[in-house]
Amino acid sequence: MSRLSRFGLLCLTLSTLPAHAQDLHLGAELAHGGVGIVAIGLLSVLALAVTLERLVNLRLAKVAPPALAEEAENLWRTGRFDQLRARVADGDSSLARILGWMVEQRHLPAEKLAVRVAEMAGVELRLQQHKAYALNVVATVAPIVGLLGTVVGMIESFHVIAFNGMGDPTLLAGGISKALVNTAAGLSVALPSLAMHHVFRNRMVGIGIALERQLNRVLDGMPARTLEVVHAH
Numbered sequence: 001m002s003r004l005s006r007f008g009l010l011c012l013t014l015s016t017l018p019a020h021a022q023d024l025h026l027g028a029e030l031a032h033g034g035v036g037i038v039a040i041g042l043l044s045v046l047a048l049a050v051t052l053e054r055l056v057n058l059r060l061a062k063v064a065p066p067a068l069a070e071e072a073e074n075l076w077r078t079g080r081f082d083q084l085r086a087r088v089a090d091g092d093s094s095l096a097r098i099l100g101w102m103v104e105q106r107h108l109p110a111e112k113l114a115v116r117v118a119e120m121a122g123v124e125l126r127l128q129q130h131k132a133y134a135l136n137v138v139a140t141v142a143p144i145v146g147l148l149g150t151v152v153g154m155i156e157s158f159h160v161i162a163f164n165g166m167g168d169p170t171l172l173a174g175g176i177s178k179a180l181v182n183t184a185a186g187l188s189v190a191l192p193s194l195a196m197h198h199v200f201r202n203r204m205v206g207i208g209i210a211l212e213r214q215l216n217r218v219l220d221g222m223p224a225r226t227l228e229v230v231h232a233h
Contacts, residue, residue, distance in 0.1 A: 036149025036182045040142055040189055047138040047193040054132050054200050063128060063207050064095040069214035072099050077221035081106065094124035095211060099218070110219075117215055125208045132200040139194035146186020153179025 060066065068091065075084040085103045088096040098120050105113065153176065 036145050036152070037185055039145045040149075040182075040185045043138045043142050043145070043193075044189045046134055047189060047196070050132060050134045050138075051193075051196050054196075058128060058132070058200055058203055058207070060207055060210055063093055063124075064211040064214055065093055066210075066214075068093065068095055068099075069217070073214075073218050073221050076102075076218050094121070094128070095214060098124065098215065102218070114219055117219065118212075121208075121211055121215060125204060125211070128207075129201070129204050132197060132204075135193045135197040135200070139190045139197060142190040142193065143186045146182045146184075146190075149182025149186070150179040153177070153182060 056062075068088070071087060072084055072095075075081070075087065081103050084099065088100045088103070091097070091100075098117060101120060102113065102117060105116070108116070
């Protein structure tokens with residue numbers, strides 16, 4: 001039989017199926033998916049909330065604003081520490097918090113100051129990365145919850161076979177449908193969550209490099225009189 005003939009036979013077979021067998025009502029399938037679908041739905045809400053929050057706040061302008069870095073470099077180089085302190089006082093970025101600490105501790109030895117600044121930058125970046133950790137949790141848990149729903153659905157199918165035999169295969173439809181819907185739902189939530197987790201992880205690397213360069217420029221611009229005070233101490 002040629003491919004065209006097989007295709008025509010398939011179309012004819014589908015056309016003879018009842019209308020309710022040809023239509024896939026996704027909402028109804030999910031409604032009968034059981035507790036697993038509810039858990040996966042909650043995980044999807046969590047993933048969406050974390051994704052939106054990270055898209056808004058995990059940006060260079062929020063973590064290490066280039067304009068602030070440039071202004072801070074000029075103020076630090078010219079020794080205008082009071083202006084720099086006032087400039088970063090109301091800032092909520094990681095760069096502003098680190099610069100505020102640098103102003104207060106500017107009399108520390110240069111080497112110790114640089115080490116402490118690097119430690120603070122590392123902590124700030126880890127805090128930012130931790131806020132996206134929920135996406136990794138969702139990507140790990142959602143398929144497992146879907147698998148659990150699949151197992152429950154298959155148990156229900158075998159239960160039907162045990163008590164009713166194989167006389168009416170339609171009795172198995174409920175359990176098998178529940179099993180497949182749970183699997184599909186779990187993967188549908190896990191895959192985007194995993195993808196966004198890697199997107200934010202890669203973005204964090206770029207922001208971390210930019211933050212490190214900004215802080216290094218500020219430290220390299222330490223005024224001469226500050227260095228004299230540092231050596232005097």
